[in-house]
Amino acid sequence: MPSLDMPLEQLKQYMGRSPKPDDFDAYWAEALQELDATAPEPLIAPSAFQPPNAECFDLTFTGVRGARIYAKYLRPKGVSAPHPAVLQFHGYTGSSGDWSDKLSLVNLGFSVFAMDCRGQGGKSEDVGGVKGNTMRGQFIRGLDSGPKDLLFRHIFLDTAQLARVAMSMPEVDAERIGVQGGSQGGALALVCAALEPRIKRCVSVFPFLSDYKRVWEMDLAKDAYEELRMYFRLFDPRHEREDDIFRTLGYIDVQYLAERIQAEVLMGISLMDNICPPSTQFAAYNRIRSTKSHIIYPDFGHEGLPGFNDDAYLFLSKL
Incomplete structure (x- = not known):
């Protein structure tokens, strides 16, 4: 088959290249505190949107x-x-999207919570307060202030806060919660399941924010990962701090949070993905210790995967 990465049998064994900080667990314990x-x-x-089959609300909460x-x-x-619920997370720079595309799950008897990420295309606040570049690029936001100020640390915690809010609703069964997303949303679905162990099912499609060093070594620090190349060019042109930068990014590397997941996971993996390369997707998948399965698309890149939404729908319907 065509390939832009390592052979499939190697992908199935690959465990990532980016360094995991020695205090990773302590870091996330403090973050959850x-x-x-x-x-x-x-x-x-x-x-304002009120269809005949659903009640729709604008929800805000404090992160x-x-x-x-x-x-x-x-x-x-x-x-x-009390009935099941699904939490949905969107792609990088986007938003929670239209109301109507969530109604198929509502028709199945689910509540749906779709979050806008801080400072991206929706309504959530980015309160700022970090040193260094804020011109563009969120996963490098906070690198110059230290690991505790990484913006994606806060976004990751927002997913867990949303889960807690959803589970507190009297009409929601806290024991029947699923999470879902693609690209950045795929990463956030994994993160939410990792930080909130009560999540029961997780759907993740070609997750972003995984194995940063592998992306760099494949010369794919472009498109969604372009800000990494920009950061080096502007702030470390001789790569004198490269090891420290990749170590810091390790705190927000989803492959290492994936080890905590207790939910059952369904992942869609695309082998011609030059945005979130297959090895980085497998780096996260291979570290999941809970019940898991994947559906592989050999000829597809970072795009719609035919039939996967139907599989995800049936997977979540078992809640």
Whole structure:
């Protein structure tokens, strides 16, 4: 088959290249303590969009560092008994999208929570407060301030806060929660399942934010990863701090959080993906210790994967 990465049999054994910080577990334990101390203060208000089969709300809650985070919240109309829910996460720079594309799950009896990431294309706040470059690029945001100020640390914690808010809703069954997303959303689905162990099912498609050093060595620091090349060119042109930079990015490398997942995972993997290369997808998949399965698309890149949405729908329906 055509290939832009290592052979499939090697991919199935690959465990990543980027360094894992020695204090990774302590770092995330402290981060979760900060989340525990952050009162979510959720507010909901009826949205302008009100279809005949669902009740739709604008939901806001407080994330770490005081940012107000926005999510669309949809629930089946007239249903008050506890029922399952799915949390959805969008691609890099995007937003939670249209209300109507979430109604198939509502029709199945699910509530749906779709979060806007801080400072991207939706309504959530990026409260800032870091040193260094803020012109563009979120996964390098905070590199010059230190690991605790990485913006994606906060976004990762936002996913767990959303899960906690959803689970606190009286109409939601906290034991039947799934997460779903592609690209950045695929990474955030894995992260949410890692940071909130009560998540039961996770759908992740070609996850972003995995194995940064492998992306660099494949000369694919472009498109979604372009800011890494930009950072080196502007702030470390001789790569004198390269080891330290990749170590710091290790705190927000989803392959290492994936080891914590207890949910059952379904992953879509595309072998011709030159945005989030296959080895970085497998780096995350191979570290998942819970029940897992993948569907491989040999000829597809970072694009729609035919039939996968149907498989994901059936996978989540088992909640």
